[in-house]
Amino acid sequence: MALEANNANRGAGYLEQNGEGFVVRSAGRLEGMDDIGNVVAATRGGVPVRIKDVAEIKIGRELRTGSASEGGREAVVGTAMMLIGANSRTVSAAVDTKMKEISRSLPPSVETMTVLNRTLLVDATVHTVAKNLAEGALLVIFILFLLLGNLRAALITAIVIPLAMLMTMIGMVQGKISANLMSLGALDFGLIVDGAVIIAENSLRHLSERQHALGRLLNKNERLTTIVESAEEMIKPSVFGQAIIMLVYLPLLTFVGVEGKMFEPMALTVIIALVAAFILSLTFVPALIAIAVTGRVQEKENFFVRVLKALYAPALQRTIRQPSAFIGGALVLFFAAGLLFTTLGQEFIPTLDEKNIAMNALRIPSTAPGQSQAMQLRIEDTISKFPEVAFVYSKTGTAEMASDPMPPNASDTFIIFKPRQEWPEPELTKEVLQRRIEDAVAGLTGNTYEFSQPIQLRFNELLAGVRGDVAIKVFGEDFEPMLRIANQIATILRGTDGARDIKVEQVTGLPFLEIKVDKTEAARLGLSVSAVQDVIGAAIGGREAGVVFEGDRRFPIVVRLTDAVRENIEGLTNLPVPLPASPQTGRSSAVLLKQVAQFESAEGPNRSAGRMASGASSSPRTHAGEILHPWWPRLRLRSPAKFSCRRGTGLDGAGNSRILRRPANGL
Numbered sequence: 308m309a310l311e312a313n314n315a316n317r318g319a320g321y322l323e324q325n326g327e328g329f330v331v332r333s334a335g336r337l338e339g340m341d342d343i344g345n346v347v348a349a350t351r352g353g354v355p356v357r358i359k360d361v362a363e364i365k366i367g368r369e370l371r372t373g374s375a376s377e378g379g380r381e382a383v384v385g386t387a388m389m390l391i392g393a394n395s396r397t398v399s400a401a402v403d404t405k406m407k408e409i410s411r412s413l414p415p416s417v418e419t420m421t422v423l424n425r426t427l428l429v430d431a432t433v434h435t436v437a438k439n440l441a442e443g444a445l446l447v448i449f450i451l452f453l454l455l456g457n458l459r460a461a462l463i464t465a466i467v468i469p470l471a472m473l474m475t476m477i478g479m480v481q482g483k484i485s486a487n488l489m490s491l492g493a494l495d496f497g498l499i500v501d502g503a504v505i506i507a508e509n510s511l512r513h514l515s516e517r518q519h520a521l522g523r524l525l526n527k528n529e530r531l532t533t534i535v536e537s538a539e540e541m542i543k544p545s546v547f548g549q550a551i552i553m554l555v556y557l558p559l560l561t562f563v564g565v566e567g568k569m570f571e572p573m574a575l576t577v578i579i580a581l582v583a584a585f586i587l588s589l590t591f592v593p594a595l596i597a598i599a600v601t602g603r604v605q606e607k608e609n610f611f612v613r614v615l616k617a618l619y620a621p622a623l624q625r626t627i628r629q630p631s632a633f634i635g636g637a638l639v640l641f642f643a644a645g646l647l648f649t650t651l652g653q654e655f656i657p658t659l660d661e662k663n664i665a666m667n668a669l670r671i672p673s674t675a676p677g678q679s680q681a682m683q684l685r686i687e688d689t690i691s692k693f694p695e696v697a698f699v700y701s702k703t704g705t706a707e708m709a710s711d712p713m714p715p716n717a718s719d720t721f722i723i724f725k726p727r728q729e730w731p732e733p734e735l736t737k738e739v740l741q742r743r744i745e746d747a748v749a750g751l752t753g754n755t756y757e758f759s760q761p762i763q764l765r766f767n768e769l770l771a772g773v774r775g776d777v778a779i780k781v782f783g784e785d786f787e788p789m790l791r792i793a794n795q796i797a798t799i800l801r802g803t804d805g806a807r808d809i810k811v812e813q814v815t816g817l818p819f820l821e822i823k824v825d826k827t828e829a830a831r832l833g834l835s836v837s838a839v840q841d842v843i844g845a846a847i848g849g850r851e852a853g854v855v856f857e858g859d860r861r862f863p864i865v866v867r868l869t870d871a872v873r874e875n876i877e878g879l880t881n882l883p884v885p886l887p888a889s890p891q892t893g894r895s896s897a898v899l900l901k902q903v904a905q906f907e908s909a910e911g912p913n914r915s916a917g918r919m920a921s922g923a924s925s926s927p928r929t930h931a932g933e934i935l936h937p938w939w940p941r942l943r944l945r946s947p948a949k950f951s952c953r954r955g956t957g958l959d960g961a962g963n964s965r966i967l968r969r970p971a972n973g974l
Contacts, residue, residue, distance in 0.1 A: 309348040309358065310852040310864055313337070337855055340364050343864065367865065370848070372715065373704030374680045377422070379688040381680070384422070384702055388710060394485070396433075399426035422700050423721060423761055428661055436491045444468050447496040451504070453611050457604070460507045463595045467503040467587050468496055474583035479576060488659075489569055490576040498552055499580055502545045502588035506538055510596050513537040514604040524603060531597050538593040549585045553578050661760040664722040664741055668701075668754045672816040672913040674716040679703055682753060683718045689747050690722055695740055697725045711765075714913065721761055755810065777806070786814050786912055817913035820876070822904050829903045833887045839903055842884050847873055880906055 319331035337343050344359030358364065375384035387402045389395060403424060410419045448465040455461040475494075476486075484490060513533050518525060525533065559574035608616070626633045668686060670679055680703055687699045699722050704715040713719070722744065727733050741758055748756060759767070767773060773780075779796055783789045793811045800809045824839045844850060849867030856862075872878045883897035 309346050313346045314853040371676045373706050375702050376684055376687060377700040378691055378698055379684050384700060395425050396429040399424060432488050436488055443496050447500060457511055459599050460511055463592060463599060464500055464503045464507050467500050467584060470587055471499050471580055471584045475580040478579040484572045484575055490572040493573045493577050494580055499584040502549060502585055503592045505541050505545055506588050506592045509541050510534050510537045511604055518604060534593045534597045538589060549581050553581055661762055663724055663761055665759045665761045665764040666720040667757040668718040668720055670716040670753055672716055672813055673818045676704055676715040679715050685751055686748055690744055695724055695730045697723045790814060813913060815912055817911055819909050819911045821907045821909055824904050832898060834903060839884055842882060846882055
């Protein structure tokens with residue numbers, strides 16, 4: 308091609324002259340639009356035909372596969388990708404700092420805005436964990452002072468909490484365990500101080516008895532001997548108690564996949580904390596009691612314990628006199644609790660309120676990128692009118708770097724809310740507001756919607772390629788039987804209480820313009836199939852013919868038809884296809900594309916065969932397990948053969964349906 312042959316620099320080694328070495332370079336690169344226009348494409352009758360004589364040269368664009376918008380107008384949305392294993396809080400804070408530096412260097416007409424910052428959610432979660440840990444520690448310390456009756460012993464036991472937490476943090480750092488809502492939220496300070504309370508109580512009892520037996524205060528050696536004996540006495544029950552609690556968490560270490568990544572840090576954190584507390588209860592607590600508790604020790608009940616005993620003693624006596632009635636009542640409560648347990652919903656983990664909403668808008672597969680963007684802008688205009696909404700932004704189709712590929716007919720809409728205190732109705736729940744938004748956008752025809760949360764939506768999609776909470780996949784080779792099975796599954800799902808947004812993946816409806824090469828006619832004219840396809844590809848899709856450098860930036864040179872001609876089917880049929888050069892004259896002629904190819908419009912699949920899914924979202928007050936358990940046994944009983952499909956088709960759960968079944972089967 309003329310452009311490729313006239314756009315290159317070439318080195319030619321070096322030459323020596325007068326003792327100096329000169330590097331030889333032949334410069335021939337195109338440096339601008341004028342250079343491109345002056346390239347000679349052919350010569351007719353001794354007259355050069357330049358590119359500018361037969362083509363329009365201008366700054367163009369790539370064929371659009373996606374777009375972004377904010378508040379009803381187009382925008383540019385960028386995403387910072389975090390490396391595997393990195394700390395999300397640290398990365399988010401660093402990105403936010405860097406974006407502030409970048410904003411200062413941008414032109415005044417360009418404004419940057421952080422639309423979704425994970426730091427806010429992480430900080431809120433850390434604040435919740437810290438608040439819960441502080442409240443739990445203070446509550447345990449208060450109970451210790453209330454029940455132990457000895458101020459010094461209660462203080463020593465309470466010191467175990469921060470020391471055990473310090474040792475736990477050291478273990479987490481060495482084990483590379485992240486401090487998050489799951490790992491720290493599972494810590495129970497009552498379990499941590501359990502061993503210390505036992506050692507402290509037994510030590511006080513032995514000190515009191517020894518002082519009473521001798522009739523005087525104990526000296527240092529007597530005090531140390533007494534406490535060592537009391538600690539040794541409690542080693543066995545303390546070890547058994549801690550070991551039993553640790554064994555409860557050991558099955559969580561057998562989890563694999565996503566559930567393993569979620570629950571393994573929690574189990575390891577609790578086990579590390581229990582081991583740390585056990586070590587402190589057998590070393591630190593006895594030693595400090597021996598040093599700090601030096602005066603007269605009296606083992607007596609305080610007022611609070613006497614009140615509790617006064618309430619408990621009559622109940623205990625009645626139980627001993629009539630054991631059958633109480634045992635029967637306990638059994639009735641046990642079976643009643645068992646029946647209630649069967650009606651409880653199940654979830655992989657409780658839904659974390661991200662304070663924002665993610666809405667997936669889907670159109671028919673034939674929707675063009677421009678039309679899809681126009682429909683999305685109307686959705687944003689509608690949602691932006693809500694006073695609770697701070698702003699709305701969307702991503703439609705696939706970006707230039709396809710980190711989140713989507714078809715042009717799909718849009719991810721992120722609805723960011725204002726702080727609740729700025730709402731006209733601060734008591735309004737998120738579920739009610741979501742229903743109002745759903746009702747508002749329902750009037751915009753041509754769209755179907757699925758609601759989730761920004762991180763939850765991405766999490767579900769990365770897990771199994773589906774965006775709903777519950778999904779079932781149908782595997783096979785042919786779309787027709789797979790689609791029939793998927794529709795049957797959707798019918799079963801629609802009969803389940805709590806399920807909503809039941810839908811089957813769109814697998815057909817994508818319009819195709821098929822250009823079929825007439826191989827016989829092409830061969831008669833001396834054309835290969837690839838020669839015809841090269842013309843079609845360059846004319847419609849475009850062909851890159853080199854690059855132009857401008858400083859450290861590079862711009863591809865693309866040759867293709869104008870949009871007006873590309874969209875004219877009749878014009879495409881008249882494209883000239885060059886024939887091989889004549890051996891007699893050396894000249895080449897051309898034929899029209901319609902002479903060697905047929906144009907047909909057809910409707911085809913919008914994805915390759917292999918998998919499709921039926922999905923369901925749970926309502927805000929329904930757990931995923933409540934949807935999963937009614938329909939999964941029914942689908943398991945109806946094997947692929949009973950679904951009347953060909954051999955090689957199978958079923959499998961996805962999303963929360965698989966996650967809920969896998970840990971249960973493992974345990």
